[in-house]
Amino acid sequence: MRIAILPDDATIGKVAADLIEELYREKPNAVLGLATGSSPLSIYRELIERHQAGKLSFKEGKAFMLDEYVGIAADHPERYRNVIHTEIASHVDFPEGCVNGPDGNAEDLHAACAAYDQSIKDAGGVDLQILGIGSDGHIAFNEPGESLTCRTHVGVLTEQTRRDNARFFDGDIDQVPTHCVTQGLGTIMDARRLVLVAQGKGKARAIKELVEGAVSAKWPATIMQMHQDAWVLVDEEAASELELSDYYREVWEKSR
Structure with a gap:
């Protein structure tokens, strides 16, 4: 796992975008894994700027x-x-129809989950997966206690996650859905590269567990420790509870 403690959100976006630009330069038909939430927005802003400048294409x-x-x-x-x-x-x-998502309104949700996993395999698998992390250590909607090997599935959203997401629903937790369809941890781990980004003090405990804790379903993101090419890009506040931060800074500087 490569850990980068970076000065601000904009720098996180640039470093992640560098990895994505490099990927598409080497493999123009690459498959990108997209995340929602506030964490990846700086990445998307940077990718849009590079595309508009003619430096990056997803065609x-x-x-x-x-x-x-x-x-x-x-x-x-x-x-x-x-x-x-x-x-x-x-x-x-991106060509029309080439940005795909799970169907949360399917008549048969479980069949839709299996079909979504198959569609990823049929596309050759995800080359680079962007990830955020919840304050309780969830990635995608894999909540604490989920299987570390599960595939795309129907999940129940915890009160903590719904509370965290209420800011997108006028601050009203009652408007936040109670269920989701999510790639499982096993599906996510199939991606050839994982790039997780986190900003702010509210993510500090989750980042500490992710990087320095034991692999455990209690903190789902810790499964990333078992991935052969995982990157964790965080700002100073999100890194504030890391005990080995000096080591991570030295390794990052000497490996660039």
Whole structure:
């Protein structure tokens, strides 16, 4: 696992975008894994700028989203398909139909989950997966206690996650859906590279557990310790509880 403690959100976005630009330069038809939430927004802003400057194209690529709410209206602004369209897909040149997400309104949700996993495999797998992390250590919507090897599945959102996400629903937790469809930890771990980003003091405990804690379903993101190519990009506040921060800084500087 490579740990980078960076000065601010903008720098996190640039470092992550560098990795994505390098990927598409080497493999123009790469498959990108997209995350929602506030954490990856600086990445998307940077990718859009580079695309508009003519330095980066997704015209041969595909993308897969991590998760989706169950039962949310198709035109709701917080439906993750709509969020991804607003934040990045509508601003770059992914071909029509090449940005895919789980179907949270399918008649048979379990069949839709299996089909989504298969569609990722049929595309050749995800080359680089962008990830955020919840304050309780969840990635995608894999809540504490989930299987560390599960595939795309229907999940129950904890009160903590719904409380964290209420800011996107006028601060009203009752508007936040109670269920989701999410890539499982096993599905996420199939990606060839993982890039997790985190900002702010509220993520400090989760980052400490991710980087320095034991691998445990109590902190789902810790499964990333078992990945052969995982990157963790954090700001100073998110890194504030790391005990070996000096070591991570030295390794990062000497490996660039």
